[in-house]
Amino acid sequence: MVTIKDVAREAGVSVATVSRVWNDADFVSPETRQRVAEVAARLGYSPHGAARSLITRTTFALGVLLPDLYGEFFSEIIRGIDHVVRAAGYHILVSSSHESKDEIDAALRSMRGRVDGMIIMSSDLEAQRTLRTLQGSFPVVLLNGDAESKAFDTxxxxxxxxxxxxxxxxxxxxxxxxxxxAGPERNHDAAERLRGYRTTLTENRIELDESLVVQGDFSELSGHLAVTQLLALESRPTAIFAANDSMAIGALSALRENDLRVPHDMAVAGFDDIPLARYMNPPLSTVHVDISQLGARAAALLLLSLQKGIRPHEHMQLSTTLVIRASCGGAVS
Amino acid sequence: MVTIKDVAREAGVSVATVSRVWNDADFVSPETRQRVAEVAARLGYSPHGAARSLITRTTFALGVLLPDLYGEFFSEIIRGIDHVVRAAGYHILVSSSHESKDEIDAALRSMRGRVDGMIIMSSDLEAQRTLRTLQGSFPVVLLNGDAESKAFDTxxxxxxxxxxxxxxxxxxxxxxxxxxxAGPERNHDAAERLRGYRTTLTENRIELDESLVVQGDFSELSGHLAVTQLLALESRPTAIFAANDSMAIGALSALRENDLRVPHDMAVAGFDDIPLARYMNPPLSTVHVDISQLGARAAALLLLSLQKGIRPHEHMQLSTTLVIRASCGGAVS
DNA sequence: TCGATTACTGAAATCGTTTACAGCGCTCTC
DNA sequence: GAGAGCGCTGTAAACGATTTCAGTAATCGA
Known part of the structure; x- marks a missing residue:
């Protein structure tokens, strides 16, 4: 491996000069600059990242902790993050399957000195509490968590x-x-969505029938199973609202298997508006969330923290819009 | 930030001892070990990644270069990689939008000293040629590229x-x-798929009609457009084979808009078998590829190189299976 | 002609670890 | 009782870069 010393020796200068040339610093004569640049190119030199970030105390990398990587939701988030981060010359260090406190803890430790900040998405409310301990080590943006975590940007x-x-x-x-x-019990998003559903029913003086609330886990399969359960009910529902699109998609396929027509026999709606929702047949009515924007905003917030240093924590809310497609019968006439 | 020195001072030992405790090295008395561990925990110490990898010459991170991050294909690949890599205690450093030679080059430079190896997916054949220059710096696995690149694992x-x-x-x-x-012109996968289509037609003595081959770019939109183009033909096709599922999905939506029934009026098939293919209506016939396995294998190969050092390059072929669903009319009777 | 200024370059300290080597106090052996 | 061996610990040299500070030669002003 070719180091700065090799370049220095070969070019007949000191390592300081090579470093200056590489970083476009002032006070290097044009001739020296040229000669060093040539040698560096010839030797195929590029600085060693770890060495560099050891002294400069910046890594130009951001850590991204996700509970999972399955499905379009997460890939959209990563895409959003990457897009913003790339423009600023940063990379992202991804790590998934971090739900529990211990796993998050371990991941955080292992990222110390490798990233300048972190975006953490852990909907598990418990895990978030423990995050507080890491205040001050580096900036953190919490995604989709408990906005009450006043200690972080959220x-x-x-x-x-x-x-x-x-x-x-x-x-x-x-x-x-x-x-x-419904979504996973300990998931913050899921809880809020369920709460919204309940409030609205109550507001409309519709009695809450707990048998109509089925537990899912955000996966397609669980949506499928939930429908089987609902269809077994003595008094079936006429509409199904899934807490995310994946479960809605699972629901659609279960309904089809049971020869029920959507929306005629059963209206279906989802949440998230993942890219493929519109391609379902019938196209899925859902609550649109700009998922990649979620990642992008988080990244932007983090970069801001890195540039500006300490600043009051922000708590952003990403708005949603209703997207009415055919699966719920279309617009209200 | 708390360093190893702080721990050493606080525990009344030398930094060497702290290091030994942390790395479970031999020759530390139980009492010292305990005391150091306590202090480290109290101070919330965890070693600085950059410093560590500077001296140990390993980062426990793998670089992943992708052309894009859009769609399920890439997220599945990342998932496959992450799964294998996590088990070995590694992280992944992701970077996307690397199609051209220069971009790949820049990414590679910026990753030196930050990763122990790389998984590169660039279907652009040109870009691959230039990769050869980087032989020897660290192990590289080429994904979905030109298997003739004898210089790397592929x-x-x-x-x-x-x-x-x-x-x-x-x-x-x-x-x-x-x-x-068809897929992008310079894409290796796309070219091979097109070649397979052509060979088969020839073998069956079906004349190649070049107006039936429409250029796409692997996106849903391009599939949509392609269908519009095909439907404008004087003599329409009776079946459409898209070089990937995304385009097939775009095709399905275009056909629906034109009130053509699938598979009755037009058979449709895709390639990749992305998770949502089965959820289409009608469910999409496609060529199944275990995408996450593609990533997983690449990761495994890379880890192997890291452990075993130099070894002959492998060239794996991931097999495909035909998945016949309703969109092409079902199985042959 | 001399001192000051300017333009450039190099020596050396530094970042936070790991690790080879040396040292120290014991115990054991002959 | 001297030397060897053992168990533990500390000192210091790396790793590859950046950056401060000092030094040198050339130019300038008086």
Whole structure:
């Protein structure tokens, strides 16, 4: 491996000069600059990242901790982050499967000295509490977590509003028995979406029937299973609101297997508006969230912290919009 | 920031001892070990990654260069890589939008000293040639590239076989006018898939009609556009084979907009079998590729290189299987 | 002609670790 | 009782860069 010393020796200068040339510093004569540049190119020199970040105390890398990597939701987030981060010359160090406190802890430790900041998405409320311990080591942006974590920048989706809008729409279309396929119990987003659903029903004086709320885990399979469960009910719902699109998609396939027509026999709605929602047949009504924007905003916030140093923590809310497609019967007439 | 020195001072030992405790080295008395561990925990010490990898010459990180991050294909690859890599205690440093030679070059430079090896996916054939220059700096696995790059480990999909199988199936179902929505011109996978399509037609003595081959770019939109183009033909095809699923999905939506029924009026097939293919309506016939496996194998190969040092380069072929669903009319009767 | 200024370059300290080597106090052996 | 061996610990040299500070030669002003 060719180091700065090799270049220095070969060019007949000191390592300091090579460093200056590489970093476009002042006070290097044009001739020296040229000669060093040539030698560096010939030897194929590029500085050693670790050595560099040891002394400069910056790595130009951001850590991204995700609970999972499965499905379009996460890939969109990464895409959003990468897009912003790349423009600023940063890279991202990804690590997934971090739900529990211990795993997050371990990941954080192992990233010390390798990243300048972190974007952490852990919907598990418990895990977030423990994060507080790491205050001060480096900037952190919390994604989709508990916005009450005043110790960090946070970005959350308007889950409650979104769920209310969709539930209201279903009610407006005349549905009274609306089922909800809920997300993971300890997930913050899921809880908020469920809450929005409940509030709206109550507001519309529709009695809450707990048998219509089925637990899911955000996966397609769980959506499928939830429908089987709902169809076994004595008094079936006329509409199904899934807490995310993946489960809605699973629901659609289960309904098809049971020869139920959507939206005629059963209206279906999802949440997130992942790219493929529109390609479903029928196209899926859902609550649109600009997922990649979620990542992009988080990245931007983090970069801001890095540039500006300490500053008051921000708590962003990403708004949602109702996207009515065919799966719930279309717009209210 | 708390360093090893702080811990050493606080515990009344030398930094060497702290290091030994941290790395579970021998020859530390139980009492010292305990005391140091306590102090480290109290101070919240964790070693500085850059400093550590500077001296140990390992980073426990692998670089992943992708052309793009859009869509399920890439997220599946990352998932496959992450899964394997995590088990070995590694992280991944992701960087996307690297198609051209220069971009790849820049990314490689910026990753020197930050990763122990790289997985590079660049279907652009030109870019691959230039990669040769970097031989020897660190192990590299080429994904889906030109398997002839004898200088690296490579993993490729059996594109040719897969395309042949699907085309054969369409022929067997009685189709004679089969259109192909091809992928990007300079993409290796795309080229091979197109070649498989052509070989099969020739083998079956079906005349190649170049107006039936439409250029796409692997995006849903391009699939949509391609169909519009095909439908404008005087003599329409009866089947459409898209070089990847995304384009097939775009094709399906275009056909629906034109009130053509699939598979009755037009058979459609894709390639890749991305997770959502089965959820299409009608479910999409496609050539199954275990995408996450592609990433997983690449990661495994890379880890092997890191452990074993120099070894002969491997050239893996990932096999494909035909997945016949409703969109092409089902199995041959 | 001399001192000051300017333009450039080099020596050396530094970042936070790991690790080879040396040292120290014991115990054991002959 | 001297030397060897053992168990533990500390000193100091790396790793590859950046950066401060000092030094040198050339130019300038008086």
């Amino acid at each position: 970005i959350t989706i308007e889950n409650h509003e979104g769920a209310r809008a969709m539930t209201r729409h279903l009610v407006a279309r005349g549905h009274r028995r609306i089922a909800m396929i | 993993i490729t999909i059996e594109n040719h076989e897969g395309a042949r199988a699907m085309t054969r199936h369409l022929v067997a179902r009685g189709h004679r006018r089969i259109a192909m929505i």
